[in-house]
Amino acid sequence: MDVSAGLWAGTIAVLALLILADFFIGGRKPHEVSIKEAGIWTAVWVVLALLFGGFLAWYGGGKPAGEFFAGYITEKSLSVDNLFVFILIMGKFAVPRIYQQRVLMFGVIIALVLRAVFIAGGAALVSSFSWVFYLFGAFLVWTAWKLIKEARAEEEGEEDFEENRLLKSIQKRVPSTEHYHGTKLFVREHGRRLMTPMLIVMIAIGTTDVLFALDSIPAIFGLTQDPYIVFTANAFALMGLRQLYFLIGGLLKKLVHLSYGLSVILGFIGVKLVLHALHESGVHVPEISIPVSLGFILVTLAVTTVTSLIASHRQNEDSDKPEKIEA
8 A cells, every 4th residue: 555654644643642632531640440431442442443444445445454454453362462461560560550551551652662663674674575474474383383382381370470681671770769659750769860660660561562562563464564554553452452451351361262362363374474475486375365364363363252251161160169078
C-alpha cells in the first residue's frame, strides 16, 4: 500500500491524541480500575481498531484491511501472554493497585516506542534481503517448539520475574528509594535526587515487552511486509493492553492452553514465511493467503479458549471433591 509522509504523520498524531485522551479521561487520577471501567475502555479500543481497519479498506482496498486485522489479532493474542509477566512484575515490585494503571500506561508507551525501532529495522531488512524470511520463519518455528516445551514442563511453585540486564544496570548506576512516593518518578532525600520504584517498574514493563517483540514482530512480518500496517497493528494491540490487564487479569489462570494455541499460531506463520521465502527465490510452492491466515488464527484462538475453559472447569471440580479416606 502506498503510504505518504502526510498519512504517516497524521496517523502518529491521531494515535498520540488517543493516548492523551485515554490518560486525561481515565488515567490522570490514580485509582483502582473497576471491571466496568476496564470493559468500557477495552470495547473502545477494539471499536477504534475496527474503524481503522474500515479506513484501510476504504483507502487501500480489502488486502491491506485483511492484513491489518490478521496482524492485529495475532499481536493482541500474543499480548495476552505478556499479561502473565506483567502480573509477576507488579507483584515483584509490590505496586499499589491505585498506581498500577499509571505504571501500565507509561510502560506500554515505552514498549510502543521501542517496538517502532524494531519495526523500522525489520522493514529495512525485509526490503533489502529476501533471505531474512528464512531466518524469521525458522525463528518462529523454533519459538513455537519452545512454547510447547515450556507449556508441558511441570514447574513446582510460583513463577518468578527475573530482572533483565538493562534494568539491573539502571538500578545499579542510578540511586533509588525503596518506597513509593505517589506517582513521582524522582524525589529528593537528604539533598540527593533518587529514582522511585514507580520509574523502575515502568522501565521493567517497557523493556520486558521488547523480549516478547522478538517473536511478535517477525510473526506480523509473516502476515504483511507493509511497515505502516505492522506499526498500526502493534499500536492498536498495545494501547488496549492496559485495560485488558484489569479486565481479564483474574481469568488468565483459566487460559491453561494459551501457550499451546500461541505456539500453533507462531508455527503456522513460520511455515508461511518459509513458503514465501521459497516463492521469492523462484521455487514454485503454494503461498498461504491472508484470508486463510486470518481464519486459521481465529479458529485456533477459539479452540484454545474453549478447551482451556473446559480443562480449568474440570480442575476446579477435581479440587472440590473430598479426598477418600482409606480404612
